[in-house]
Amino acid sequence: MAVALMINELDRRLNHLCDLMDQTYPEWDAILILGKVNQYYFTGTMQDGMLVIQKDRTRHYFVRRSYDRAKAESPLTTIYPMESYRDAAGMIGPGLGNTYLETEIVPLAMLQRLKKYFTMTSIHSVDKLVLSVRAVKSPYELEWVEQAGKNHCKLLHELVPPLLREGMSEANFVAELYAAMIKIGHHGVSRFSMFQTEMVAGQIGFGESSLYPTSFDGPGGAYGMCPAVPLLGSRERKLKKGDLVFVDVGFGCNGYHSDKTQVYIFGAKPDADVVKAHRACMEIEQRLAEKLIPGAIPSEIYQSVMSTLSEDFRRNFMGYGERQVKFLGHGVGLHVDELPVITNGFLAELTENMVIALEPKKGLPNIGMVGVEDTYVVSAAGGRCLTGGGTDIIEV
Template identity: 65%
Template sequence: MFKTPIPKQELDDRLTKFYSLMNEVYPDWDTAVILSKVNQYYFTGTMQDGMLLVTKERKAFYFVRRSFERAKAESLFSDIYPMESYRDAVAVTGGDCGNTFVETEVVTWGIMDRLQKYFKMGTISSLDRVILAVRSVKSPLELEKLEHAGKQHDDLLQHIVPALLREGMNEAEFVAEILVKMVELGHQGICRFSMFQTEMVVGQIGFGESSIYPTSFDGPGGAYGLCPAVPLGGSRERKLRKGDLIFVDIGFGYDGYHTDKTQIYLFGGKPTDEMIKLQRACIEVQARLALLLKPGAVPSEIYQTVTNELSDDFKQNFMGFGQRQVKFLGHGVGLHVDEFPVIANGFKDPLAENMVIALEPKKGLADLGMVGVEDTYIVTPQGGRCITGGGKDIIVI
């Protein structure tokens, strides 16, 4: 029924990395409480309504409300227990968590109230950065899944999407047709983001000026969306016209792991000299960034090096339109589309081999939309190795 489970050695290695980093960064920690379903999956190989408790004494307990049967069928994790309430977990662990670390970007005040009803906790601190750091370096198993996603992703945008475009179709129809083709290629049907309350159908997709319309999403592109209540997906009113730029910035997920890629198209006309020039300039920026993705390189220094090389003119409407410019050039990808590290100021931990990073230089054009590229790279001693095909010129339909 299910695919081959994540090998037990892989799960053990992930926990070993976690123990090592926790002991290095927070030597006085006692207990980590992991409630995020994605993080549960990373450490146990199954995604349930449950709780993973990890102690400094190298003990790990996975308590599952629903479905315990499925968790046992899917996971090779050693210690899985059924749980109806947190009281059941206390009966196994003793309930004294000491200095406790939780995922503060995920755990709500209400959940903490319920946990503290049963567990005794000393100091409570954030676990998020340690888990993101552990997850940022991918194993060979993870890289295999990412490379498969990248291959399918490139095939989709280069060879399948162009045939979907037709005059008069609206953005929502285009999004729906892309999703069907993605699923046919093995896409998992959803794209996961770690950013608080971030939802997405397949990504940001826009015809013409729609792709520079303001959104709450922290990315260079824009979108009209369906309506104020659902400001994503695609507009039913904005229809494809001859001469439109088409912005397709989407994630592709395979067996949990995402790649991120953007392709620009032009429908029923010829790109202007300015469009061609700026698209190729973004490709050059991406290539420059990729050369710097080597173990030991510092993300903030990469960001400063590349942005300082750009002319003041090019920086206008770069990485966004108008005043809506984002302050990064790339971001990690994996079980979430948005992971560590980020190629931006403030990120000073050096890159490590087998980190996976999406590089996305883009530039907005008034009244026309967004041009630019995005591709996913693996950090290697020779620089970033692209797994999504690399930046392309505007594809003319």
């Protein structure tokens, strides 16, 4: 029964992509899927391999390693072992015609190896169309995102406060946080489509650490372990009374993520101006969530909210200093950062069952980052929250 459901799910995804290709690029002949996350999306397994989709909707999945695992995990019947691309070319023929592949992630060396065995009349990007297909979640996918959101809410509301102890380092806190995540069902990683971005847990910072500059395209910051590993948390920054604790983490179940941020204060009560800024972010999140309806235009949502904010509030909003990001929300799924994006210039209409994380946040000088983030499903009644909704700063 589970296999029959899964093959139906994979057929739906294949047909959706091919329909979009027919509408957008009617001259297409073949699609090559080489990225592991996209392989998982279209085959149900994640291997060192290549999925070839042809215009007649036939698909061939060639696997270097592990062929045995691919056969065990995927319901596809067209899975073949591959030593090199020569084997694939020998089976389906070397002529691919007008070829579309993931130009955002396929390295030049891999493309050159493909060209050694395949003839491609032209090469184009399939990235945006694949992301468009992935943006609308099926009931199967929503079930896993909802499970992630439920566990995520429990993690940040119930399990984090007892972990915080005076004198503990950020690094030790992250270690205990990660252990707690695994114990309640986290799948172990937070995946990002952003080029060369890897993250085990998320962005965690005590006090001013959450304002520290990073290469990550998000409002928050972090000292990280060291320049070579600007992730996780500092061994030197220790928790003290009066510190804000900024926890922005993804949570995943069976490949699918939710995204949520919670702010805490340790051993004190937050000052009135801190509460005011944080609650303003909560109110912005609620206004954004009400606008997550089918047919809404992300660019218009972004402009309608940003235009109401005072110049003073915009200072250090969605980042600190000159490091302000240009969005208020982003899609979530197999990656934490997917389409759509709530930003200026994103004109594609929202569709029912898109999943979007909203994250209004504001940096406070010498204090830290405040604000909220929650994951919502687009619906006719507005965004349906999967992660509990914006919460006041939790006193620990």
